[in-house]
Amino acid sequence: MEKLSKDQGRKGQKGSRGPRHDISFIRFIAREYRMGDQSLRQLSQKYNVAIENISRWAKQYSYELAEDTNIIPMTEQEQKDMEVLRKQNEVLRQKLEYEQMRTFALETMIDLAKTELGVDVTKNSGAKQPKE
16 A cells, blocks of 8 residues: 655645635634634634644744734624534534434444344345246
């Protein structure tokens, strides 16, 4: 099997899938960390972003933030949108946790059926043809 380095994809191709976050969101968080009084951990939990990302963004945009004296706060609509997205994120996180538990339970039931009853539920022998 071919070994891949951290910055290479298949067949040695460089590149990544692109940024997961909007650039304005990245700058907003970097600015909030640099100018605010919250720690990396607090911002990470608040926005559900890895601490390493916030740290990297703060370093990446430090020069830009140092020159940025016209800090434009989020509008009321943007704040509402951010809160809606936060709530949606939490709902999706709960649904994912539920589905993971459900999958685990179903896999456990399949394993028990196989060991206790000798029934292989995962076996699919194909559709039965009617006898003529």
